[in-house]
Amino acid sequence: MSNTGIQEGAIEPGRQPRASFRAPQPIELTAGEFTKIRLVNQTHPMHPIHLHGQFFKVPTRNGEPVDEPYFRDTVLLEMLDEVEIALVPLDVGQWVLHCHIQEHGEAGMMTVMEVAADD
Numbered sequence: 001m002s003n004t005g006i007q008e009g010a011i012e013p014g015r016q017p018r019a020s021f022r023a024p025q026p027i028e029l030t031a032g033e034f035t036k037i038r039l040v041n042q043t044h045p046m047h048p049i050h051l052h053g054q055f056f057k058v059p060t061r062n063g064e065p066v067d068e069p070y071f072r073d074t075v076l077l078e079m080l081d082e083v084e085i086a087l088v089p090l091d092v093g094q095w096v097l098h099c100h101i102q103e104h105g106e107a108g109m110m111t112v113m114e115v116a117a118d119d
């Protein structure tokens with residue numbers, strides 16, 4: 001898998017109230033390499049998407065530029081939101097990316113981001 005460009009992650013309706021990520025399993029990144037990931041909420045509920053072990057910025061929300069002077073570990077996706085997250089992963093390992101609403105995470109709205117060393 002290429003580690004450049006935008007990777008896709010979508011939250012799909014599925015069997016309600018279940019929802020799931022449609023994303024590469026795991027999302028593979030390289031330490032020190034700038035990456036954008038696009039998250040799309042195709043469901044009605046809001047989803048606070050939380051990433052462990054890394055911090056990111058939100059350069060765009062629904063195609064509009066976002067200017068935030070801070071890094072995040074969580075971003076809220078409202079219904080039909082499309083959000084880019086941008087990061088330079090620094091810590092090698094496997095990190096969980098999941099909805100912070102526990103029942104959504106347990107229903108499958110959870111994936112792994114694997115950060116490999118830059119050889």
Ligand SMILES: [Cu+2]
Nearest residue numbers: 047099101104
């Ligand atoms: Cu959720």
